[in-house]
Amino acid sequence: MTTKFTPDHEYIRVEGSTGIVGITPYAQEQLGDIVFVELPAVGKALKKGDEAAVVESVKAASEIYAPVTGTVVEVNSLLTNEPGLVNTDSENAGWMFKIAITDASELDTLLDADGYAELTL
Amino acid sequence: MAEVPSDDLKHTPLYERHVTAGGRIVPFGGYALPVQYPTGIMTEHKWTRDNAGLFDVSHMGPSFLVLNAPTGDAEADHAAISALIEPLICGDILNLKPGQIRYTLLLNDKGGTIDDLMVARTTTPGTLFIVVNAGTKDGDFARIAAAAGDKATLKRADDGALLALQGPEAVNVMAALIPPAADLGFMQFGTFEWNGVPLTISRAGYTGEDGFEILAPAHMSIALWDELLTDPRVKPMGLGARDSLRLEAGLPLYGHDLDETVSPIEADLGFAVSKRRREAADFPGAERILAERDGKLTRKRVGLLVEGAPAREGAEILDASGKTIGTVTSGGFAPSLGKAIALGFVPPELTAIGTKLQVSVRGRAQAAEVVPTPFVPHRYFRKAV
Numbered sequence: 001m002t003t004k005f006t007p008d009h010e011y012i013r014v015e016g017s018t019g020i021v022g023i024t025p026y027a028q029e030q031l032g033d034i035v036f037v038e039l040p041a042v043g044k045a046l047k048k049g050d051e052a053a054v055v056e057s058v059k060a061a062s063e064i065y066a067p068v069t070g071t072v073v074e075v076n077s078l079l080t081n082e083p084g085l086v087n088t089d090s091e092n093a094g095w096m097f098k099i100a101i102t103d104a105s106e107l108d109t110l111l112d113a114d115g116y117a118e119l120t121l
Numbered sequence: 122m123a124e125v126p127s128d129d130l131k132h133t134p135l136y137e138r139h140v141t142a143g144g145r146i147v148p149f150g151g152y153a154l155p156v157q158y159p160t161g162i163m164t165e166h167k168w169t170r171d172n173a174g175l176f177d178v179s180h181m182g183p184s185f186l187v188l189n190a191p192t193g194d195a196e197a198d199h200a201a202i203s204a205l206i207e208p209l210i211c212g213d214i215l216n217l218k219p220g221q222i223r224y225t226l227l228l229n230d231k232g233g234t235i236d237d238l239m240v241a242r243t244t245t246p247g248t249l250f251i252v253v254n255a256g257t258k259d260g261d262f263a264r265i266a267a268a269a270g271d272k273a274t275l276k277r278a279d280d281g282a283l284l285a286l287q288g289p290e291a292v293n294v295m296a297a298l299i300p301p302a303a304d305l306g307f308m309q310f311g312t313f314e315w316n317g318v319p320l321t322i323s324r325a326g327y328t329g330e331d332g333f334e335i336l337a338p339a340h341m342s343i344a345l346w347d348e349l350l351t352d353p354r355v356k357p358m359g360l361g362a363r364d365s366l367r368l369e370a371g372l373p374l375y376g377h378d379l380d381e382t383v384s385p386i387e388a389d390l391g392f393a394v395s396k397r398r399r400e401a402a403d404f405p406g407a408e409r410i411l412a413e414r415d416g417k418l419t420r421k422r423v424g425l426l427v428e429g430a431p432a433r434e435g436a437e438i439l440d441a442s443g444k445t446i447g448t449v450t451s452g453g454f455a456p457s458l459g460k461a462i463a464l465g466f467v468p469p470e471l472t473a474i475g476t477k478l479q480v481s482v483r484g485r486a487q488a489a490e491v492v493p494t495p496f497v498p499h500r501y502f503r504k505a506v
Contacts, residue, residue: 036429059453
């Protein structure tokens, strides 16, 4: 199991040919209290870098981008009623969507944990 | 994601305190100010609604307008200074009692709003205390000084600190610190001594809660800030909570809900057009504003309760059929209600409470309903004058 990161603070945890996408603890900390999460439709085809979801804090809306190209296969519908899970447990219960990865080689263009950690120093 | 303040931003006397307390500093009105502290906007907001929040609003524009040659006759001097400011605004300043504050609007010749401000009569004959907004203060001060000509002098007081102590516990905190100031009623103010320095304290604010605004000299401001925070009922608040609190209170924000095109009637601030001024029709844009008051208007500010994602400033307001009829001017999430709320302008025929409208958020229409403002009831402490 590998987890990769984007410079925009999304993570993608790879399980076989599927990736679980959410935002990093650093990102949720920066956003503050999340009050609404808009998730993509299951079945939606996304290209790497496409706007995939939106998180709203009290103050502002922020786009979440697809880390890789693929198709949305599942969304975390718990976030509809409990958007705060993104704050309290962004890496686990606060995941946003699962994507069937079209081209696994795109993962090589993303940051590894060390590379991402350097970015947020 | 993070906003990086530029180097040419002004600092308030409390800047170091904000940084030390872990405030996230952002640019606002030309100043570097905390948008939130580590606990976050939601927690801060609720703390102010339940206890007392302390805000650094030193970016605002406090000032004194002082008659150059007072006669010593209090009423004559007040009439003289009122006659200088009243032509710029729609409020009755002449009939203010000493120690009384009035919310009013600085208007252009077309009846549009140059700023919203507080004008208060001090106990010194011929002297008014005036507080304007941060982003507009240089223009406002120039305008007021020009109107005063050689008859009065506008003395800026924005080199010190202006602190807002807001919330249901604010009065108890004040009673412990400066007991006589706790006897003020809503929209009253006075000068009170604290540790040998005079503080100008108003019972007013921008949260919908009871509370005070305290003007302190810069050299005493850190001591005052620290002293207020030793009270366990008080926590520091950032601009984020200030905005969410004022939005729930239905209070307009200049530059968003008010601008040079928006009249007091359109903004649903008809109460700020004082009766005497209305009858005399002697304020800028009187013709338009009085016609609008009689029903000839094309848009009016309303409060909206929004289903789903918050509709932010700039979002289109649609009627039930999906036709665009207006624009959101302030919008966000209301921590006290757990729902999205917005202020915006719509045609007068769609302003009735309960009118079903929609807002367009990222291209999708969401249900919205016209509701009364304030969204959260005001809890001012009014006192018979």
